[in-house]
Amino acid sequence: MSDTDVVALLRNHGIHPTAQRVLIARVLFTYCTHLSAEDVYRLVNADNRRVSKATVYNTLGLLADKGVVREVIADPTRIFYDPNTAPHHHFFDVATGELTDISAEQIHVSGLPPLPNGAQLEGVDVIVRMRAAK
Known part of the structure; x- marks a missing residue:
């Protein structure tokens, strides 16, 4: 997914597309698999970026609240974020x-x-x- 696609997706869900939000959403849709917040944090910062854990967790919560991704609680110790929002x-x-x-x-x-x-x-x-x- 390009940054332009991610920005459009976020705007279509009523989310202001900051650089960090675009990066986090792009990671979710690039890997297109079930990722935990820790997975996203690690992948977002893999290229020596400095996105805080709080920003990752808050953005994932916002994306889930707005219906961009689904939260899946399969294990009580972690939440997975699923870019497939279809039933x-x-x-x-x-x-x-x-x-x-x-x-x-x-x-x-x-x-x-x-x-x-x-x-x-x-x-x-x-x-x-x-x-x-x-």
């Missing part, structure tokens, strides 16, 4: 920490309880935790 689910390998996509059409959820009054369904996220068989 889908995930496999999580608990041994390796790898997160991979499952097409939304491959999982069917039924029997959800009624929502509380005044609530509307926003989505259902399924995380299938697994490890290699012994």
Whole structure:
């Protein structure tokens, strides 16, 4: 993704495109995989840049709040940021920490309880935790 594409994406989501935000978003969409905040911090600063951890964490939170990326909490110790915002689910390998996509059409959820009054369904996220068989 070019900087021009990233700037347009951020503006389309109501985000002011600072240099750091453009860099962080470009990393997410260049790698196009599930990255933790620490992964993003490491990649953003790989070329001796000086983007603070606070800026990375705050920007990732903003990108998630505005719908540019999805937060996926597969492991209680870290949040993954997913540039694929289309409905889908995930496999999580608990041994390796790898997160991979499952097409939304491959999982069917039924029997959800009624929502509380005044609530509307926003989505259902399924995380299938697994490890290699012994």
